[in-house]
Every structure is written in C-alpha cells, then in structure tokens.
Amino acid sequence: MPVADTRGDAGRWTNVSYRVRQPNQPETGPRRKKRNWFHKCCACCSGQGDDDWGPSPGEVPGARREPVIREGMLVVSGVDLMSGRSSSNRRAHHTNEFEYENLILRRGQPFDMKLQFRQPYDPEEHRICLEFLIGPSPQTSKGTYILVPVGKAMDGGLWSAEVTDTGTNTISLRVNTSPNAVIGKYQFGVKTRTKAGEYQMPFDPRYDIYILFNPWCKQDPVYLDQTGWLDEYVLNESGRIYYGTETQIGERTWNYAQFDQGILDACLYVLDRRGMPHASRGDPIMVSRVVSAMVNSLDDNGVLVGNWTGDYSRGTNPSAWVGSRDILLKYHKTGYPVLYGQCWVFAGVVTTVLRCLGIPTRTVTNYNSAHDTDVSLTMDIYFDENMKPLENLNADSVWNFHVWNDCWMKRPDLPSGFDGWQVVDATPQESSSGIFCCGPCSVEAIKNGLVYMKYDASFCFAEVNSDKVYWQRQSDGSFKIVYVEEKAIGHLISTKAVGSNQRHDVTDIYKHPEGSEAERKAVETAAKHGTKAHIYTNKEWGDDISVTVDTQEAYTGQDISLRVILKNRSSMPRSVSLNLFVAVMYYTGVTGSNFKQEKREVQVPASGSQAVPMVVSYAEYKPHLVDQGAMKLSISGKVAETGQVIAKEHTFRLRTPDLTLTLLGPAIVGQETQVQIVFKNPLPVTLTGAIFHMEGSGLSTPNTMTVGNIGPHQTVTLRQTFTPLRAGQRQLVASLDSPQLSQVHGVLTIEVTQGPPRGPSSASPAPVRGSPARGRASPAHGRASPAPARASPAPSPAPARASPAPSPALNRASPARQPTGRSSPANARRSPARQPDPRGSPNVRGSPAVRAGRGV
Numbered sequence: 001m002p003v004a005d006t007r008g009d010a011g012r013w014t015n016v017s018y019r020v021r022q023p024n025q026p027e028t029g030p031r032r033k034k035r036n037w038f039h040k041c042c043a044c045c046s047g048q049g050d051d052d053w054g055p056s057p058g059e060v061p062g063a064r065r066e067p068v069i070r071e072g073m074l075v076v077s078g079v080d081l082m083s084g085r086s087s088s089n090r091r092a093h094h095t096n097e098f099e100y101e102n103l104i105l106r107r108g109q110p111f112d113m114k115l116q117f118r119q120p121y122d123p124e125e126h127r128i129c130l131e132f133l134i135g136p137s138p139q140t141s142k143g144t145y146i147l148v149p150v151g152k153a154m155d156g157g158l159w160s161a162e163v164t165d166t167g168t169n170t171i172s173l174r175v176n177t178s179p180n181a182v183i184g185k186y187q188f189g190v191k192t193r194t195k196a197g198e199y200q201m202p203f204d205p206r207y208d209i210y211i212l213f214n215p216w217c218k219q220d221p222v223y224l225d226q227t228g229w230l231d232e233y234v235l236n237e238s239g240r241i242y243y244g245t246e247t248q249i250g251e252r253t254w255n256y257a258q259f260d261q262g263i264l265d266a267c268l269y270v271l272d273r274r275g276m277p278h279a280s281r282g283d284p285i286m287v288s289r290v291v292s293a294m295v296n297s298l299d300d301n302g303v304l305v306g307n308w309t310g311d312y313s314r315g316t317n318p319s320a321w322v323g324s325r326d327i328l329l330k331y332h333k334t335g336y337p338v339l340y341g342q343c344w345v346f347a348g349v350v351t352t353v354l355r356c357l358g359i360p361t362r363t364v365t366n367y368n369s370a371h372d373t374d375v376s377l378t379m380d381i382y383f384d385e386n387m388k389p390l391e392n393l394n395a396d397s398v399w400n401f402h403v404w405n406d407c408w409m410k411r412p413d414l415p416s417g418f419d420g421w422q423v424v425d426a427t428p429q430e431s432s433s434g435i436f437c438c439g440p441c442s443v444e445a446i447k448n449g450l451v452y453m454k455y456d457a458s459f460c461f462a463e464v465n466s467d468k469v470y471w472q473r474q475s476d477g478s479f480k481i482v483y484v485e486e487k488a489i490g491h492l493i494s495t496k497a498v499g500s501n502q503r504h505d506v507t508d509i510y511k512h513p514e515g516s517e518a519e520r521k522a523v524e525t526a527a528k529h530g531t532k533a534h535i536y537t538n539k540e541w542g543d544d545i546s547v548t549v550d551t552q553e554a555y556t557g558q559d560i561s562l563r564v565i566l567k568n569r570s571s572m573p574r575s576v577s578l579n580l581f582v583a584v585m586y587y588t589g590v591t592g593s594n595f596k597q598e599k600r601e602v603q604v605p606a607s608g609s610q611a612v613p614m615v616v617s618y619a620e621y622k623p624h625l626v627d628q629g630a631m632k633l634s635i636s637g638k639v640a641e642t643g644q645v646i647a648k649e650h651t652f653r654l655r656t657p658d659l660t661l662t663l664l665g666p667a668i669v670g671q672e673t674q675v676q677i678v679f680k681n682p683l684p685v686t687l688t689g690a691i692f693h694m695e696g697s698g699l700s701t702p703n704t705m706t707v708g709n710i711g712p713h714q715t716v717t718l719r720q721t722f723t724p725l726r727a728g729q730r731q732l733v734a735s736l737d738s739p740q741l742s743q744v745h746g747v748l749t750i751e752v753t754q755g756p757p758r759g760p761s762s763a764s765p766a767p768v769r770g771s772p773a774r775g776r777a778s779p780a781h782g783r784a785s786p787a788p789a790r791a792s793p794a795p796s797p798a799p800a801r802a803s804p805a806p807s808p809a810l811n812r813a814s815p816a817r818q819p820t821g822r823s824s825p826a827n828a829r830r831s832p833a834r835q836p837d838p839r840g841s842p843n844v845r846g847s848p849a850v851r852a853g854r855g856v
Contacts, residue, residue, distance in 0.1 A: 095212070104210040126194055161173050371462075417444060424438065567609040568607060579599055683740060698725050
C-alpha cells in the first residue's frame with residue numbers, strides 16, 4: 001500500500017493553508033515554480049528579490065575559493081572603505097579615536113565607500129550586492145549573513161545601499177546598516193552579476209568591518225539624547241572611581257582605554273569565550289549580562305580572578321592596577337584569567353568593555369553597601385544576651401564601599417517606565433540563574449522596591465536600601481529584634497560628574513529621600529517578597545539615646561582619635577553602659593578579632609549630649625592592618641533607666657600618600673618625553689619589593705617598573721620615558737605597590753600636540769603601541785634622596801616602533817595574507833594559577849577576608 005505524502009499537510013508548515021483531503025484522491029508532489037535561464041543572473045527578472053543573492057548549493061558563506069573569471073564579468077579590482085582614522089566615516093561615527101585602520105561603524109547610521117571595476121559600470125546590465133558576514137556559521141535567518149543589493153532607496157530601519165556617484169570604472173555608494181544589527185567584526189564582500197555570470201570577490205582581512213552599538217541613533221535601544229552624557233559615558237577614556245568610607249571618601253583615576261590598540265578585539269573575545277551566539281549580540285540586555293558574567297573568572301574562565309585573602313603573591317595586588325588596558329590585553333593574549341581583581345577592578349573593566357562596544361556606561365560606588373545572603377532583604381546582626389556579637393551567625397555583611405556599573409538602554413522586556421540606567425555588577429557575590437552575574441537591573445525598579453523585576457532586583461535593592469536589624473538572643477534561645485537602623489545602608493552613591501572630575505551624587509535616582517513615606521513604602525514593599533516579611537508587622541523598638549561617631553583623619557603610621565557622641569532626646573538624665581570594640585576589617589565588611597576594647601559608664605544630661613573619646617595608637621593597630629587600612633568600631637550598650645539597647649557600627653580608614661607626577665618636556669605625538677615621579681614612604685618601616693604601575697590611553701608606557709626597597713620615611717624621585725600616540729588631552733595614571741603599603745596613586749593630565757606634519761622624505765616613522773611589559777625606573781639626575789633605593793635600576797628600553805604601510809585610496813581586492821586578529825582557542829583550559837579560595841569569591845566561609853556566604 002503506497003504511503004501518503006504528508007509534506008503538504010496543514011499543521012506541518014506554517015505557510016500551508018488548511019484543506020480537506022478527498023477520499024481516494026491521488027497525491028501530488030509540491031509545486032515548483034518554473035524559472036528561466038536568467039534566474040541566476042538577474043534579480044529583477046527572477047522575481048525573488050534579495051534571496052537570489054544567497055549562497056549557491058554547497059557553498060559555505062564566508063569560505064570562498066579563488067573566483068573563475070570569464071569575459072564579460074564585472075570584476076571588482078579595488079575597494080575603498082574610507083576607513084582611515086581621520087576619514088569622514090570614522091569622524092561621523094565617532095570612532096576616529098580607535099587605534100585601528102579597519103573601518104569601525106556604529107549601527108543604524110550611513111557610511112560611504114567606493115568600488116573600482118576592471119571595466120566600465122553599466123547600471124542597466126550590471127547588478128551588485130554587498131555582503132556582510134559575522135560568526136563561524138553565518139545565516140541570513142539569524143541576521144549574521146547580510147545581503148544588501150545596490151540600488152534600493154535608503155531606509156533608516158534596514159540595510160540598504162544606493163549609488164551616489166559614478167565614474168568610468170568606479171561607483172560611490174552610501175550604505176546604511178540596521179539599528180538592530182549584530183555587533184562585532186564582519187567580513188565584507190561584493191558579488192556582481194552580468195549575462196556572463198556571477199563574480200564573487202574574495203574576502204580580504206583588510207576590508208573587515210567592525211559594527212558597534214550606536215547611542216547617537218534614535219532607533220538603537222542604547223540611544224542617549226544628551227551630548228554631554230555621550231562625551232562622558234561613551235567617549236571619555238578615563239574616569240574617577242571612589243572608595244574608602246562615607247566619612248572618608250577616597251578617589252582614584254582609572255584608565256579605561258577603550259580606544260587603545262587591541263582593546264576592541266579583546267572585548268569581542270570576551271563574548272566569544274562565553275560562547276555567546278552571534279545572533280544575540282544585537283541585544284544590549286544580553287550583551288551586558290554576558291559581560292557581567294565574563295569579567296569574573298567563575299563558571300567560565302573569565303577575565304579576572306577575584307581575591308580577597310590579602311595574599312597576592314601569585315599575581316597583582318588589585319590596588320596596584322591603574323586601568324583596564326593591561327588586564328584585557330593580557331587576557332586576550334593568554335586566554336587565562338588575570339590575577340587578581342576586586343570590585344573596583346571588575347567595574348573598571350566592565351566600563352571599558354561596554355563603552356568600547358558602544359553602550360553608555362559609568363562606574364558607580366555605593367557606600368555602606370549591603371550583601372544579603374539569605375534573600376531576607378535585611379541586614380541581620382545577631383548578639384548574645386550580653387550584646388556581644390555572634391559572629392558565627394552573622395552571615396550578612398555591609399561593605400565599606402562597593403563598586404558596580406550603570407549602563408543606559410531601553411528595556412522592552414519590562415513594563416513601560418523602566419528604561420534608562422540599568423545596574424550591572426561583575427563582582428562575584430551571589431549566583432543568578434546558576435551563573436555568577438548580576439543585572440541588568442532597572443534603577444527605577446530598585447528605587448521603588450519592585451524586587452520581582454528581572455534581573456536580580458532583590459539583590460540590588462538590598463545593597464542600597466535594606467534596613468540593618470539587630471537581634472538579641474533571649475533566655476529561651478529565641479531571638480528578638482531590639483533595634484532597627486533604618487538609615488544605615490546605601491549612602492552617597494557616587495560617580496564621576498559629566499565634564500569634570502567632581503564627584504556626582506546619584507543617590508536620588510536609587511532611592512527616595514531617607515525616612516520619607518515613599519522610601520519606607522519601597523522598603524516594606526521589597527520586604528514582603530523576602531524571607532522575613534514579618535519583621536515590620538510589630539514595631540516595638542524606640543530610643544531616647546542616639547549615637548554618632550566622629551573620626552579625626554589620620555595617615556597610615558599615625559595614631560587615630562575617635563569620639564563617640566551620645567545625645568539624649570528626653571527631659572531626664574540617662575545612665576549608659578557602653579562597650580567599645582575595635583577590629584581591623586576588609587572593605588567587604590569582614591572583620592578580624594577585636595584588638596582593643598573598652599567599657600565605659602557615661603552620664604548623659606537631659607536634652608544634652610556627652611562625648612566619649614578613644615585613641616587607637618599605631619602600635620596597637622600595626623600588627624593587624626589589612627588591605628585598604630580600614631577598621632570598625634562596634635558599640636553596644638544599655639540605658640539603665642529605660643532598658644533601651646544601643647547598637648552601632650562605625651567604619652573608618654587610614655589615608656595613604658599620593659604620588660606626585662611632573663611632565664619634564666613637551667608631549668608631541670611620536671616623540672619620547674619623560675615624567676618624574678616623587679614618593680615619600682610614610683611608615684617607619686622599609687617598603688620591600690616596591691613596584692610602580694603606569695598606564696595612559698593614547699600613551700605608550702611600560703606596564704611596570706621595579707624599584708626595590710624604600711627605606712623608612714625615605715623620599716624617592718624617579719624618571720620614566722613614554723611616547724604619546726594620539727593628540728589631545730591624555731591622562732597618565734600611576735600606582736605604587738609593596739607588601740607593606742598599597743593604595744598609593746597619582747595622575748598627570750597631559751596636553752599632547754600633533755607636531756609638525758611629516759614630509760615625504762621624513763625618516764621618522766609614525767608611532768605605534770608596543771612597550772616592554774616590564775621596565776626599570778631610572779633615578780632622576782641631580783636630585784638627592786635621604787637614602788637611595790637598593791639596586792640602582794637600569795633605564796627602560798625605548799618603546800618599540802613600526803612603520804605602517806601607506807594606505808592607498810583604493811585597495812586592491814586580491815587576497816592578502818594578513819593577520820585577522822586573535823581567534824578564540826577551541827578548548828579553553830582552566831587557569832593554572834591556584835585559586836585564592838574555593839570559588840574565587842569574596843563570600844566563601846572560611847576565608848579570613850570575607851564574611852561567610854555563598855561565593856558568586
């Protein structure tokens with residue numbers, strides 16, 4: 001019995017209409033449209049449109065053999081993409097700062113190009129199609145194989161190409177890309193058709209085109225309509241990152257270097273290593289989420305290994321990094337995660353990657369940033385019956401500061417009203433859908449406590465607006481809330497101001513005014529979705545006595561003066577028993593054991609205040625000091641008359657000296673100049689193995705300079721040679737690191753001039769990046785130091801140079817064997833470096849640096 005042909009059944013294919021099959025009706029095969037002989041040559045006569053330019057049977061897009069040329073074919077002999085850094089294309093697309101010679105475009109915006117043929121072009125007889133291919137398996141259905149027939153009218157929402165001018169053997173084209181195009185590195189090709197057949201131009205790496213997100217395009221989801229913001233959040237190559245404590249804010253300059261040579265390829269390599277499908281790379285939501293996962297090394301051998309142990313002997317102290325350039329280039333070169341990073345390093349690298357790809361991004365610091373480990377949306381602190389902290393139960397922590405990123409985009413996946421700034425956090429803290437990433441999360445959702453919005457809104461909300469809840473163990477073993485500190489979390493949320501180096505407070509976009517009805521409503525709305533929603537149903541706590549702490553600013557090596565101030569709001573005097581505990585702490589909120597404690601009995605007059613002084617000497621804290629020089633004063637006590645329980649935590653830090661940088665000569669593109677670095681050791685001990693790190697966008701500098709030992713209170717003066725590569729205002733950033741002292745930085749703003757134009761006979765080559773990985777700093781001549789550093793360092797070698805080949809107006813279309821950039825290894829191996837803790841996370845229980853909790 002013959003088997004029925006089901007290929008035309010309704011329900012099998014979407015384009016088949018429903019029909020009733022009659023009994024005993026003979027089956028007929030699917031109809032095929034008869035095509036004429038000119039089908040393969042003329043798109044207009046075939047009636048099929050763009051599909052006719054697709055690959056022939058058996059052809060693999062992107063893999064092309066040497067074409068067979070027959071007489072009468074329209075052969076492409078040259079292509080001019082107008083890709084030079086000073087070209088009109090690069091300037092119009094705001095990509096002229098990229099240190100690349102390839103064409104770099106922003107999607108949704110037209111660009112110009114020119115084609116040259118071996119014979120005159122006849123628009124009546126000749127057909128031309130442009131090809132754009134991306135990824136290992138380009139497909140038209142996935143938007144990774146784009147065919148653009150020449151001649152269609154320009155359409156701002158689609159790929160199109162039109163002829164703007166013709167010559168004897170040349171045509172000029174204006175090409176438009178889609179505002180939703182996949183971002184990345186495209187192969188570019190040209191197909192032509194005549195009656196003699198189809199000619200396919202061989203692919204040439206010289207014609208590879210990079211397409212990026214376009215915040216200048218209204219149709220792009222990352223569109224930003226404020227020019228000043230675009231200059232700051234997309235084009236600015238350096239910025240300020242804030243750290244320290246809310247009462248002692250520190251700041252440092254970070255070199256984002258998103259336009260430096262090799263950085264764009266490194267950023268695309270980050271997406272490749274994650275295995276992100278190219279078809280998804282047009283969506284800024286997915287791209288930013290992948291970047292947040294890939295900048296840390298957990299799960300996927302990403303860019304940076306997190307380390308909060310204090311032991312950085314196998315890599316670089318996170319405080320020593322001065323920018324993202326060396327980190328990304330090293331990761332791209334080796335394929336292994338770079339050692340080591342902490343939150344500001346992760347955030348600095350994320351800013352570089354997203355700005356490089358075209359997404360407006362800024363680095364944001366939150367002071368008193370909570371890390372909620374149990375989804376309660378509160379910071380829970382447990383005490384015993386005598387108000388002594390129960391550290392084994394205190395899994396939640398409050399970081400002195402935490403740094404993440406805001407990136408700008410539309411959120412079509414959320415209800416209306418949640419476009420704009422989105423939080424992305426690459427520091428591994430808690431997992432999200434089984435992966436250590438965070439965001440993008442709408443800042444507007446965070447502000448209003450809408451913790452059910454994707455992605456990771458509950459965790460982000462707890463970081464900025466949770467309450468600190470103090471629990472005391474009762475005689476029966478249960479715990480009772482004795483105090484809720486409602487204004488303890490999320491202070492002075494800061495980022496660099498637009499157009500200046502001032503700190504800009506953005507707390508108001510993250511939360512309503514503290515204590516306002518809207519702010520309390522947001523907190524209670526969020527808490528309803530947490531694991532301890534009942535805590536706000538029965539409020540029994542109140543207070544007559546309030547506690548504040550003043551800290552006198554001190555540098556590392558000096559004594560610290562503190563004042564605990566008790567204020568009495570009642571009309572009766574109060575007697576207060578105070579317990580004061582001082583411990584060193586990591587900036588993540590993890591504390592060591594108490595090294596100083598005092599008990600005080602204090603009388604506070606009615607409607608008055610009383611100050612309780614306390615001094616912590618250098619001799620007391622020196623043996624215990626850890627990274628960031630931070631300490632915590634814990635205060636607990638009880639009011640005799642009312643039974644009020646007093647609980648307060650106050651963090652403070654020691655300041656470190658700055659590096660002084662001075663330019664010793666004019667800064668001219670391509671010409672070496674020197675910078676002088678001056679540093680004084682503030683400690684009465686020797687700094688061993690001191691190393692200077694230097695970076696600057698548009699500057700060729702040595703990555704590191706080994707100095708050796710620096711004696712107690714010794715001043716060292718060094719000189720280092722560097723070469724400017726691009727004109728304009730540049731920033732040279734430096735840091736010093738040694739086992740005894742870190743977090744020492746300096747920055748120098750430099751105006752680089754272009755210099756006189758080079759004549760044809762000039763023997764001096766154009767500058768290119770290529771500095772030694774490590775150098776030795778040369779001591780300054782004629783400058784005395786109290787005690788010279790050991791082992792007089794040798795001068796560093798001059799930066800390498802290479803003379804680039806001249807760029808002709810029309811490049812020949814013949815294949816050229818040129819490097820196409822580093823390819824992703826087929827099988828990425830695990831980093832051979834030993835992880836500093838079981839998960840490379842700041843939250844693994846047992847690490848001395850970080851409070852217990854799951855690693856991210």
